[in-house]
Amino acid sequence: MKKDTIKIGLLGMGTVGSGVVKILTGNSENIGHKLGVGLEIKRIAVRDLEKPRAVEVDPALLTDNPDHVLLDPEIDIVVETMGGIETARQAITRALENGKFVVTANKDLMAHHGVELLSIAKTQGRSIFYEASVGGGIPLIRPLKYCLAANRIKKFMGIINGTTNYILTQMSAAGKEFAEALAEAQAQGFAEADPSSDIEGRDAAYKLSILASLSFASQIKIDDVYVEGITDVKLRDIHYAQELGYAVKLLAIGEEAAEGLKLHVHPTLIPLEHPLAAVQNEFNALFIEGDAVGEVMFYGRGAGSLPTGSAVCADVMDAARVLKNEIENGVLEATFTEKPVIPMEEQHSRFYLRLKAVDEPGVFGKLATVFGDAAVSLDRIIQKRSVEGTAEIVLVTHDVKEGRFREALNVLREMPAIRSINSVLRVVE
Amino acid sequence: MKKDTIKIGLLGMGTVGSGVVKILTGNSENIGHKLGVGLEIKRIAVRDLEKPRAVEVDPALLTDNPDHVLLDPEIDIVVETMGGIETARQAITRALENGKFVVTANKDLMAHHGVELLSIAKTQGRSIFYEASVGGGIPLIRPLKYCLAANRIKKFMGIINGTTNYILTQMSAAGKEFAEALAEAQAQGFAEADPSSDIEGRDAAYKLSILASLSFASQIKIDDVYVEGITDVKLRDIHYAQELGYAVKLLAIGEEAAEGLKLHVHPTLIPLEHPLAAVQNEFNALFIEGDAVGEVMFYGRGAGSLPTGSAVCADVMDAARVLKNEIENGVLEATFTEKPVIPMEEQHSRFYLRLKAVDEPGVFGKLATVFGDAAVSLDRIIQKRSVEGTAEIVLVTHDVKEGRFREALNVLREMPAIRSINSVLRVVE
Numbered sequence: 139m140k141k142d143t144i145k146i147g148l149l150g151m152g153t154v155g156s157g158v159v160k161i162l163t164g165n166s167e168n169i170g171h172k173l174g175v176g177l178e179i180k181r182i183a184v185r186d187l188e189k190p191r192a193v194e195v196d197p198a199l200l201t202d203n204p205d206h207v208l209l210d211p212e213i214d215i216v217v218e219t220m221g222g223i224e225t226a227r228q229a230i231t232r233a234l235e236n237g238k239f240v241v242t243a244n245k246d247l248m249a250h251h252g253v254e255l256l257s258i259a260k261t262q263g264r265s266i267f268y269e270a271s272v273g274g275g276i277p278l279i280r281p282l283k284y285c286l287a288a289n290r291i292k293k294f295m296g297i298i299n300g301t302t303n304y305i306l307t308q309m310s311a312a313g314k315e316f317a318e319a320l321a322e323a324q325a326q327g328f329a330e331a332d333p334s335s336d337i338e339g340r341d342a343a344y345k346l347s348i349l350a351s352l353s354f355a356s357q358i359k360i361d362d363v364y365v366e367g368i369t370d371v372k373l374r375d376i377h378y379a380q381e382l383g384y385a386v387k388l389l390a391i392g393e394e395a396a397e398g399l400k401l402h403v404h405p406t407l408i409p410l411e412h413p414l415a416a417v418q419n420e421f422n423a424l425f426i427e428g429d430a431v432g433e434v435m436f437y438g439r440g441a442g443s444l445p446t447g448s449a450v451c452a453d454v455m456d457a458a459r460v461l462k463n464e465i466e467n468g469v470l471e472a473t474f475t476e477k478p479v480i481p482m483e484e485q486h487s488r489f490y491l492r493l494k495a496v497d498e499p500g501v502f503g504k505l506a507t508v509f510g511d512a513a514v515s516l517d518r519i520i521q522k523r524s525v526e527g528t529a530e531i532v533l534v535t536h537d538v539k540e541g542r543f544r545e546a547l548n549v550l551r552e553m554p555a556i557r558s559i560n561s562v563l564r565v566v567e
Numbered sequence: 568m569k570k571d572t573i574k575i576g577l578l579g580m581g582t583v584g585s586g587v588v589k590i591l592t593g594n595s596e597n598i599g600h601k602l603g604v605g606l607e608i609k610r611i612a613v614r615d616l617e618k619p620r621a622v623e624v625d626p627a628l629l630t631d632n633p634d635h636v637l638l639d640p641e642i643d644i645v646v647e648t649m650g651g652i653e654t655a656r657q658a659i660t661r662a663l664e665n666g667k668f669v670v671t672a673n674k675d676l677m678a679h680h681g682v683e684l685l686s687i688a689k690t691q692g693r694s695i696f697y698e699a700s701v702g703g704g705i706p707l708i709r710p711l712k713y714c715l716a717a718n719r720i721k722k723f724m725g726i727i728n729g730t731t732n733y734i735l736t737q738m739s740a741a742g743k744e745f746a747e748a749l750a751e752a753q754a755q756g757f758a759e760a761d762p763s764s765d766i767e768g769r770d771a772a773y774k775l776s777i778l779a780s781l782s783f784a785s786q787i788k789i790d791d792v793y794v795e796g797i798t799d800v801k802l803r804d805i806h807y808a809q810e811l812g813y814a815v816k817l818l819a820i821g822e823e824a825a826e827g828l829k830l831h832v833h834p835t836l837i838p839l840e841h842p843l844a845a846v847q848n849e850f851n852a853l854f855i856e857g858d859a860v861g862e863v864m865f866y867g868r869g870a871g872s873l874p875t876g877s878a879v880c881a882d883v884m885d886a887a888r889v890l891k892n893e894i895e896n897g898v899l900e901a902t903f904t905e906k907p908v909i910p911m912e913e914q915h916s917r918f919y920l921r922l923k924a925v926d927e928p929g930v931f932g933k934l935a936t937v938f939g940d941a942a943v944s945l946d947r948i949i950q951k952r953s954v955e956g957t958a959e960i961v962l963v964t965h966d967v968k969e970g971r972f973r974e975a976l977n978v979l980r981e982m983p984a985i986r987s988i989n990s991v992l993r994v995v996e
Contacts (some may be wrong), residue, residue, distance in 0.1 A: 161717050161859045169717055171902065269714070275860035277706075285698070285706030288590050288598055288880030413866055416845035423864075430590045430877035432705035434867035435852075437842055438860060448859035451717030453901030463892075473600065 140212075144458045145180040147207030147238075149229055151200075155182070156192040157447025158217060162454070163193075173455060175280065175462045177259060183207045185220075192443070208232045215457045216264030218242040227251050234262045237469060239457040243270035243450055249344035253357045265460065271283030272345040273298060273422050275440035275445025280428075280452070282352050289428030291353040293393040295408075295566065298345045299418040300440045301336035302368050302388040304328040306376070306405075307419045310385065328420050338367035339388065339403045346390035349403055349424070354394045356477040358401065358414050360499045364482040365405035374474070375561045378532045379407050381489075382518060384565065385415035391566070398478035400485055407490050407534075407565040448471050483541035487564035488517070491533045493550070494557040497524035501555045505531070512546035515540045528557055534565060570643075573887045574609040576636030576667075578658055579649030580629075583699065584611070585621040585645060586876025591883070592622075600882060604891045605609050609882040612636045613640035614649075621872070632954075635972035637661045644886045646879060647671040653903065656680050663691045668886040671881055672699035678773035680717045682903050691840070694889065696882035701774040702727060702851050704874030705867035709881070711781050711855075718857030720782040722822040724837075726978035727774045729849035729869045730765035731797050733757040735805070735834075736848045739814065744802050757849050767796035768832045770819065775819035778853070779830055783823045785906040787830065793911040795833035804921060804990045807961050808836050811919075811947060813994065820995070829914055836919050836994040914972035917946070917994035920962045922979070923986040930984045934960070941975035943967045957986055963994060 146162070148155055162169070162177055171175045183204040201207070202339065208229060209217060216225055216233040218240065226247045230240050240259065242248065248271045253409045269279040273296075282291070297303050301323055308319035320337065323329035326452065335341045343365045347358040368388050379386050384407035393400040408415050413435050417423045422440030427433055439445040489530075497500050502521075508517060518534040550556050575591070577584055591598070591606055599605045611624065629638070637658060645662040647655055647669065656678045659669050669688065672675065674972060677684070677700045683821075687697045698708040711720070718935040726732050730752055737748035749766065752758035764770045772794045776787040799815050808815050812838035822829040837844050842864050846852040851869030852874040856862055868874040925932050931950075938945060964972065979985050 157859070163887075165717055165719060165859070172716060241845045275857075276863055277710045280714050281710065284876065285709050285881050287601060287884050288594055289877055290594060290597060411847065413842075413845055416842055418840065427595070428877065430586070430873045430880070432868045432871070432874050434705055434865070436863070436865060438863035442754065442861070444859040445861050448715065448718055448857065451859070452714050454718050454877060456713065 141175060141462065143176040143178050144215065144461055145178050145213050146215045146217060146454060147180055147210060147213040148182040149204055149207055149216060149218045151182050151184050151191060152219065153443045154446045154450065155219040157443035158219065159195060161444065161451045163448045164526055165326040169455065173458055173462065175458060177454065177458060180213055181207045181210060188476060194492060196554045204229055208236060214461050215239045215241060215454055217454060218244060223247050223250055226270050230255055231258060234258050234264050237262065237264065239264050239459060239461065241267045241450055243446055244270040245344045245348060249347045249360055252348060252351060265457065267456055270446045270449035272348050273424060274440040275441060275448040276422060276436050276440065278349065278424050278436055279352065281436060286426065286428050287430055289348060289430045291428055292428060293427045294349060294353060294424055295414060296349065296390045296424040297387055297414055297417050298390050298422050298424065298440060299336055299342040299388060300422055301329045303417065304420045306368060306386055306388065310371055310376050313373065314356060316369065339365040342388060342390045342403045346392055346401060346403055348390040350399065351474065353392060354399055354477060356399060357473055357474045362401055362479040363409045366400040368405050371405050375563060378520065380494065381411055381520065382534060383492040385410055385413060389390060395480065400480050405563055407563055409567060422564060449541050483544065485540050487540055488537055489535045489543055490506045490565050492530065492561040493559045494528050495532055496555045496557060497527050497529040504553065504555060508546050508549045512542050514543055514546050570891065572605040572607050573644065573890055574607050574642050575644045575646060576609055576639060576642040577611040577635055578636055578645060578647045580611050580613050580620060581648065581711055582872045583875045583879065586872035587879045588622045588624060589650065590873065590876045590880045598884065600889045602887055602891065604887060606887060609642055610636045610639060617950040633658055637665060642667060643890050644668045644670060644883055646883060647673060648879065652676050652679055659684055659937060660687060663687050663693050666691065668693050668890065670696045670879055670882040670886060672875055674773045674777060678776045678789055680811065681777060681780060694886065696883050696885055699875045699878035701777050702853060702867040703871060705851060705865050705869065707778065707853050707865055708781065710865060715855065715857050715860055718859045718906060719859060721856045723778060723853060723855045724843060724845055725778065725819045725853040726816055726846050727851050727853065727869060728765055728771040728817060728821050729851055730758045730762060731839055732846065733849045735797060735815055735817065738802055739805050742802065745798065745800060750757055762780065762899065768794040768952045771817060771819045771832045775821055775830060775832055779821040779828065780903060782821060783828055783906060784827060784903055791908040793831040797834050800834050801990060804992060807921065807949065809899060810949065811963060812839055813837060814839055816843060824909065827909045829909050831911060834992055836992055838996060847884065862946040912973065914969050915966050917966055917996050918964045918972055919992040921990040922988045923957050923959050925984045925986060926956050926958040933984060937975050937978045941971050943972055943975050
């Protein structure tokens with residue numbers, strides 16, 4: 139039976155949930171017109187009924203019992219914006235088992251249990267939509283699934299964490315050191331009180347694993363992703379990078395090579411002319427290389443109540459179209475295999491290295507010999523005038539196997555003429 | 568009856584058509600797997616059977632009679648890549664009347680007859696997909712229709728013509744004048760032998776009208792779009808713009824205000840920090856402001872065989888999903904109304920003005936008085952040392968009604984102290 143109104147239940151009404159309510163109510167006429175069917179929020183499960191809400195809702199809609207959403211036979215679509223992993227996993231599983239379509243903004247959940255939940259959905263003849271789990275309001279999941287569907291995705295590089303991009307932009311543009319830029323980000327609401335998941339790169343790794351699963355049709359384990367955060371990035375390195383023609387960005391990189399997948403998150407030098415270098419402050423962007431389309435990039439706000447709500451609502455509208463038209467398995471889902479992941483030390487990269495050496499004759503020769511012995515060839519060298527007998531040297535290598543480069547670093551660390559190895563960063567072109 | 572194989576007929580096998588054939592054959596396993604149904608190219612109508620093809624195809628597929636595609640009851644999807652307006656319009660109309668889904672890459676056609684063809688499709692219970700008509704491989708139509716479906720689109724600004732962006736980039740980066748940069752673009756294959764539609768802005772205006780129709784759900788007439796090309800942009804203006812912190816780009820701008828739509832294409836000064844300023848050479852990008860999502864941008868190659876083919880194939884896959892699942896009216900189509908368009912002289916803008924004046928006491932005062940009398944206030948002024956008694960003056964105004972600004976220009980033109988008015992460009996922030 140085709141429906142006149144499709145009823146929605148919300149789990150959670152925090153930042154994203156409030157955005158969803160605001161958009162669905164504010165743009166309801168427009169949305170209903172496009173869909174040819176009305177959308178109605180029937181129930182909202184929250185933890186604390188008394189908490190003040192960013193958006194006014196009829197108190198009768200609120201409940202503190204998630205079952206009032208999950209078990210209500212009138213509710214067709216369950217929107218999960220409560221966050222966390224285990225409770226959300228159970229709730230979504232129950233929703234699917236009760237025949238509901240699910241929309242979620244939960245990246246931790248999708249990174250850990252995405253493939254499993256998509257499989258449950260398939261068994262139930264339902265779907266999970268998760269556009270909002272990566273890149274906030276920026277369309278990423280849907281373009282990967284549909285717009286680039288005829289492509290083999292070769293590689294993507296993303297700025298998919300707004301906090302770290304804000305910090306790196308502040309360091310670069312305002313000449314702040316990391317700690318000061320972090321404090322600024324916290325003051326501006328772009329970093330949380332506990333920023334560790336963002337600044338250590340874990341948030342980006344979760345999102346990378348969701349994007350890589352979809353791009354490469356492979357079930358990614360979060361531990362397969364190599365992760366380095368930005369806590370050790372120094373203002374000095376950002377300045378040297380600029381001198382060399384690069385910006386420093388926290389990039390999440392996924393690539394499919396003949397031997398397997400490459401999955402890594404780390405601060406990276408990227409040429410100033412690259413479109414990702416122009417992504418400033420809290421903005422996010424995903425740069426994709428497809429075999430047919432070539433290079434495309436999607437840019438926008440990676441977080442926030444209304445942007446993320448925009449993505450959730452697009453998913454709700456997709457689910458509603460499927461319901462309205464009684465489409466079975468109308469959603470393109472990849473079959474997920476398990477492709478091998480290439481360990482970081484086997485991968486090739488270019489490296490940026492900053493070190494301090496004793497300023498005496500022959501030191502540079504020794505340095506060059508170490509790299510030569512490890513078959514690491516050098517592309518760029520900067521040496522500034524030495525201070526108190528110590529010279530700061532910045533090197534950029536040509537493409538080299540990471541394991542080889544690390545061996546060379548270990549030899550350098552043992553050399554008495556090398557005072558300190560201060561920074562090691564990867565470089566992409 | 569659900570199908571195992573969906574059959575496709577092509578009209579035209581030039582640049583885009585060849586790309587489509589290459590992608591559909593090269594990625595057929597992957598595409599069939601995702602769709603759960605195979606795609607087969609059954610017939611390709613071409614003008615000249617003997618012409619050498621960029622991609623090898625079984626000669627038995629080729630025909631010089633379009634009816635072999637349009638009337639074949641086995642063909643479900645007709646892909647039109649032959650270009651031109653009237654013949655394509657008739658062919659697509661016949662295809663729809665014969666119950667076929669249509670995919671087209673034809674911007675001229677969609678700009679002139681899009682609303683009419685979409686209406687025929689609706690009557691027939693079929694759809695026209697036209698992602699490839701704007702922005703080549705960049706997903707634009709589908710994101711506007713689906714990903715941003717819950718948004719009210721407030722404004723968009725696009726670099727949607729690769730030829731002019733290539734020329735402006737060459738002028739800016741390599742210090743070439745327009746004519747030299749155009750010759751370079753022609754040598755590189757980024758400009759046609761007759762480049763007039765590109766450099767005069769008409770190509771961008773066609774694409775703008777397609778995007779605006781969709782964004783604002785209004786039937787746009789091509790004559791409602793104000794158009795200025797880049798033929799009068801001087802290297803000197805690009806240098807002054809850089810000095811003032813701007814790049815010069817040919818922007819297609821669409822905006823919905825309370826009083827009506829604003830639709831204009833012209834060379835524009837845009838701040839260097841704006842993401843559109845970083846779009847170089849033949850690349851295209853569309854920057855969109857939605858009421859919920861905020862600012863998003865889509866970037867990529869706006870032309871070329873495989874990029875445009877990628878968009879066509881995504882459309883073919885969408886049509887195939889609809890066919891496979893026997894979805895009726897499963898595509899979100901706006902109802903097109905006719906919204907008023909605000910004439911250019913009623914619109915507000917900031918202006919960049921370069922002029923030459925006699926270098927004598929009181930001239931600047933007279934100039935300032937003319938602007939003051941027309942209520943045009945000035946934001947920035949550059950005056951370089953005068954040469955042989957003539958001073959070059961560059962002005963940037965605050966926001967002003969275009970009609971008022973033109974009145975002031977007319978007064979300036981009559982002033983003996985003003986030697987020449989060399990450039991007038993619009994400025995966006």
